[in-house]
Amino acid sequence: MERQITPFQALERALEVAGSQSALARICGVSQTAVWKWVQSSKRLPAEHVLKVEAATGVSRHLLRPDIYPIEHHAVPPVALPTDDCMAILPRRSIARQSNSKAVLDGRSAA
Structure with missing residues (x-):
């Protein structure tokens, strides 16, 4: 079982998969400097980029931003x-x- 990683570690993993800060910047439609700032300040990936990064790198939105995309454990069944x-x-x-x-x-x- 994999231990839970922090959102910053998930950002680092997405960066590794993308290959470079410039590549991740192209995915997000921002400058390489913006990505550098996210990494240097140990920030989370901004919310508006999460779905694009997930699609391009395969790093789950639940790992990148668990505050916005929590894992749902139980669905409530409909009442009949x-x-x-x-x-x-x-x-x-x-x-x-x-x-x-x-x-x-x-x-x-x-x-």
């Missing part, structure tokens, strides 16, 4: 209305409320 199998065990009052909600969502009157 009860099926016919559930109707027998749900109280009638709950079924009526859900039916009215579905009617409103479909654009019909709940009356």
Whole structure:
């Protein structure tokens, strides 16, 4: 398992893959001096360049800027209305409320 690297280390890795500060500057559409400043000041890659650098170097946006692109661990599943199998065990009052909600969502009157 790879240890988590800092955003600055990810920038250094992208720089290695690109081959030079000038090459990374061309990818980002900035001057080589701008890239030099990022490296010398141990800064993070500016947000507007993250996706271009990821596409060109393969260094993940999650590593380059975890503050903007966090790794999502769990997706919330969508909520479904009860099926016919559930109707027998749900109280009638709950079924009526859900039916009215579905009617409103479909654009019909709940009356």
